[in-house]
Amino acid sequence: MGGIIMGEFFKALWDPDLAFLRYALFLGLIGSIPLGAVGTFVVARRISYLAAAIAHSALGGIGVALYCRAVFGWEWLHPLLGALLVALIAAGLIGWVSLRSRQREDALIGSIWVTGMAVGLLFIARTPGYVDPMAYFFGDILLVTTADLWIAGGVGTLVLGILAIWHRQIIAVCFDAEYASLRGVRADWVYVLLLMLTALTVVIMVSFVGIVLVIALLTLPPAIAAIGARSLWRMLFVAIVLNIAFVFVGLGLSFSLDLPSGPSVILIAAMTYLLANGFLRLFSGRNACK
Amino acid sequence: MSDCGAHMNCDCESHSGEPVICFEGVSFSYSRSLVVEDADFDIYKGESVCVVGPNGGGKSTLLKLMLGLLQPDKGRVHLLGDTPKRSRSRVGYVPQQIDFDPLFPVSVLDVVLMGRLTRSTFGFANGRDRSRALDALEQMGLADRAHDSFAALSGGQRQAVLIARALAAEVDVLLLDEPTAHVDVAAEERLLKSLKALKEDLTLVTVSHDLAFVSRSVPKVVCVNRCVHVHPTTELTDDRIRQLYGFEVRMVQHDHEHLDSHGGHHHG
Numbered sequence: 001m002g003g004i005i006m007g008e009f010f011k012a013l014w015d016p017d018l019a020f021l022r023y024a025l026f027l028g029l030i031g032s033i034p035l036g037a038v039g040t041f042v043v044a045r046r047i048s049y050l051a052a053a054i055a056h057s058a059l060g061g062i063g064v065a066l067y068c069r070a071v072f073g074w075e076w077l078h079p080l081l082g083a084l085l086v087a088l089i090a091a092g093l094i095g096w097v098s099l100r101s102r103q104r105e106d107a108l109i110g111s112i113w114v115t116g117m118a119v120g121l122l123f124i125a126r127t128p129g130y131v132d133p134m135a136y137f138f139g140d141i142l143l144v145t146t147a148d149l150w151i152a153g154g155v156g157t158l159v160l161g162i163l164a165i166w167h168r169q170i171i172a173v174c175f176d177a178e179y180a181s182l183r184g185v186r187a188d189w190v191y192v193l194l195l196m197l198t199a200l201t202v203v204i205m206v207s208f209v210g211i212v213l214v215i216a217l218l219t220l221p222p223a224i225a226a227i228g229a230r231s232l233w234r235m236l237f238v239a240i241v242l243n244i245a246f247v248f249v250g251l252g253l254s255f256s257l258d259l260p261s262g263p264s265v266i267l268i269a270a271m272t273y274l275l276a277n278g279f280l281r282l283f284s285g286r287n288a289c290k
Numbered sequence: 291m292s293d294c295g296a297h298m299n300c301d302c303e304s305h306s307g308e309p310v311i312c313f314e315g316v317s318f319s320y321s322r323s324l325v326v327e328d329a330d331f332d333i334y335k336g337e338s339v340c341v342v343g344p345n346g347g348g349k350s351t352l353l354k355l356m357l358g359l360l361q362p363d364k365g366r367v368h369l370l371g372d373t374p375k376r377s378r379s380r381v382g383y384v385p386q387q388i389d390f391d392p393l394f395p396v397s398v399l400d401v402v403l404m405g406r407l408t409r410s411t412f413g414f415a416n417g418r419d420r421s422r423a424l425d426a427l428e429q430m431g432l433a434d435r436a437h438d439s440f441a442a443l444s445g446g447q448r449q450a451v452l453i454a455r456a457l458a459a460e461v462d463v464l465l466l467d468e469p470t471a472h473v474d475v476a477a478e479e480r481l482l483k484s485l486k487a488l489k490e491d492l493t494l495v496t497v498s499h500d501l502a503f504v505s506r507s508v509p510k511v512v513c514v515n516r517c518v519h520v521h522p523t524t525e526l527t528d529d530r531i532r533q534l535y536g537f538e539v540r541m542v543q544h545d546h547e548h549l550d551s552h553g554g555h556h557h558g
Contacts, residue, residue, distance in 0.1 A: 044394050165412050172404045175396055176388050182357060183459070184379045184409035230439040231397035 009252035021255060023149060024141035024208060028247030028265070030152045031205040034159040035218050036225075036240030038201040040232060041194055043222040045174040050098060050195060052215045053109050054090050055202040057116025059211055061086030062136050063123030070127045079136075080151050083206055087199035090116055095192035139210035139262030141251075152204040159200050162193070170194055171232060208247075209262035217243065220269040224276045242272070308371055310335050310463055310493045311356055313518070316365035318348075318355060325351045329365070329518035333510075335462075338482065338494045343514035349497045350386065352514055353465050356495070357383055370462065379408060382456030384449075386467040386497075392441050398451050399436040402426055405458035426454040429484070453481070463493045482508075 012018050013025065042051050065082025068074040090112055097108045124131050135143055163170070172180035173190040181187040202214045209217055225238035250265030257264075309332035316329040325348040333339050341349045354360040355367050358374025370377040382405070402423040403415050415423075427433045430450040435443065440451060449469060456464060469481060485494060496508070513519045 044391075046391065164414075168403070168407060168411055168413075168415065171396065171400065172407055175394055175401070175404070176390070178359065178385070179383070179388070179404065179455075180407065182359070182378050182381075182383055183404070183407040185407055186409070226393065226395055229395040230437070230442075231400060232395055235395050 005256040006249075006252045008256045012255060020142055020144060021251075023144040023146065024261060025247070025251055026149055027144050027152055027205070027208050028251060029244060030149065030156055031201075031208060031217075032243035032247055033240050034156045034197075034201045035205060035214075036221055036243045037163055037236055038159060038194075038197050039218040039222040039243075040225070040236040040239050041170055041174060042198055043219055043226060044232060044235070045194070047195075047198075048215065048219045049106075050094050050109060051198045051202065051218055053094055053113040054087050054195065054199045055211045055214050055218075056113045057090035058083040058087040058199075058203055058206065059120030059133075059136060060116035060118075060123075061120070062206070062211075063120030063127075066131055067123040067127045070129060078147055078151065080148060080203055080206060083203045083211075084151075084155070084200065086116060087203050088196055091195040091199040092192060095188075095195045099188050099191065135210070136206065137210045137212045138260065139206070139208050139213060141208065141261045143207045148207050155200050155204050159197050162197060166190065166193065209265060213262045213266045216266045216269055217246070220266075220273045221246065224273050227276055227280055242269075246272070309333060309368075310337075310370055311495070312368040313355075314366045314368070316355060316362040316367055318351060318360060318362050320351075324516060326355065326362075326514070326518065327516050331512065331518060331520045333493060333495065335493055336491045337510060338508040339496070339510045339512055340508040341495065341497045341512045341514055342499075347515040348518075349514050350467055352512070352518070353383070353467055353495070353497060356465060357381065379459075380462045382459050382461035382464040384452050384456050384464070384466045384469050388452065390440075390448075394441065396440050397436070398427065398432065398438055398440050398443070399423060401440050401451050402436075402454045402458050405455040422460065423454070423458045426458040427451070429457060430454045453485075457485075462491075463495070466494070466496045468497050468499060 012021055015021075042048055061082035061084065062079045063082075064086070065074075065077045065079040068077050068082075069079075093112055094109055097112070098105055101108055120136075121133060124133050132140075134140075169180065169185045169190045170193070172183070172185060173187045174194070177187040177191070180190070198218070202211070202218060205214045205217060208214075221242035222235060222239040224242055225235045229235035229238070246265050246269045250268045251261055253259065253268070254261040254264035311333040313329045313331050316326060317324065318326040329352070341352055343349050351360060355362060356369060356374060357378050358367070358369070367374055370380055399420075403419060405426070406415065406419040406423060424433060424436060427436055430453055432447060432450055432454065435447070440448065443451065453466070453469060456466075464485065482494065482496065485492065494508075495512075509522060511521055513521065
């Protein structure tokens with residue numbers, strides 16, 4: 001059954017009339033690498049909540065970009081560029097709040113989260129013509145264009161380049177910020193840099209899985225990879241491989257069974273996470289009994 | 291008005307050159323609670339110094355002031371002839387414990403490599419960084435655990451890895467905050483001896499809860515209980531210990547199988 005479904009998917013990838021499917025797959029594969037890499041640090045540092053706030057606030061940028069394109073004719077302002085800008089601002093604000101605010105940090109971060117969404121929805125409501133916000137919440141592979149691929153490729157390369165240069169500082173700050181600052185590392189800046197990288201990464205996959213579901217793809221594969229991982233490098237590598245596998249299988253299922261692609265990919269990731277945890281409990285329980 | 295009395299700076303030994311650590315009338319308080327009052331002392335190159343005092347007396351605060359992690363309310367701290375902030379890359383620090391997430395997947399080698407970080411570190415660790423980190427692990431007897439998960443180690447082994455991290459930095463001053471809280475006093479003494487053997491001119495400042503260890507292992511002691519007094523260890527009498535801890539302290543002699551000399555623990 002699974003072989004037949006994936007067989008249909010492989011055949012469709014070569015169909016000249018189904019270019020959108022190839023674009024979606026390329027976007028998923030391009031995004032999988034920075035998502036797995038940055039997600040590893042997000043999960044290890046336990047800042048998934050902050051990442052979710054950054055992703056949701058990006059809707060503000062999408063709404064403003066759509067409005068400006070329709071009203072002012074700013075065709076150059078791609079919704080992803082608007083999302084990038086607002087997500088980076090949100091990351092800076094959230095970083096500042098989480099480092100400086102000692103009181104009601106969660107409420108402040110929550111307010112940045114919902115303010116971004118509210119601004120986005122208001123601009124979308126005022127944008128002439130019909131815009132379906134659901135496509136940005138949960139993704140729509142029909143929205144993927146070659147411009148998305150170029151943006152994803154450029155932003156993904158930038159994220160991986162920054163990680164390659166500063167990964168040791170990021171690991172040190174995530175593990176022991178006080179010691180890192182004693183070694184001359186600007187721990188606060190590095191922490192904000194990690195949030196900025198998170199902002200860049202989640203925006204890559206907005207067209208594919210949407211701002212709501214992208215957090216699952218950012219955090220679930222590294223969370224599965226963390227089971228039994230002895231180092232961050234192993235966790236990062238496994239997270240990327242899992243991301244690629246989820247994108248491939250999820251997209252194949254969604255095409256063959258005519259289901260929305262974003263939720264299909266996320267459901268497979270979530271089921272794998274639950275199964276992995278179930279097996280872990282089962283085996284650790286057995287070992288404990290021995 | 292200070293009630294700390296006269297400070298007994300340990301100028302009893304003659305020292306040439308500038309002090310490595312210099313406290314000039316330093317006071318520090320958390321909120322309104324005065325933790326260190328009018329501290330005035332010097333520590334010179336190559337010295338081994340132990341900081342002792344009751345819990346909450348300000349021992350760890352004193353180390354954090356040396357590192358510039360805390361700023362004094364009054365007075366000045368000099369480290370290696372400059373401000374602590376500017377000089378601290380030449381100082382190794384082993385905290386009493388780190389706020390460590392047991393699920394953080396990091397290898398032992400990656401933790402030790404953090405000691406090789408500087409502000410201008412870019413990219414992957416080079417061969418020299420790796421070989422220095424492996425040497426430091428070897429010195430702590432953990433070379434065979436380099437690729438294991440840090441979380442999988444025992445408390446004592448984790449502490450040893452943190453010491454290796456400090457050693458990997460190739461520092462001039464090493465500050466250890468109860469470095470072997472998870473192991474016995476004999477291991478603590480062995481550790482200090484081996485650290486001094488690694489680098490003779492290394493300046494070593496150790497916080498210890500064990501007075502007997504102090505009396506055997508270091509020639510100079512910094513007594514902290516809000517007020518700071520510095521004595522040669524030979525002058526650490528029962529009377530002074532009673533003043534420091536605020537109650538009767540009895541030195542109980544113990545024989546340690548692995549030690550050359552006799553020692554004891556402080557008991558209230």
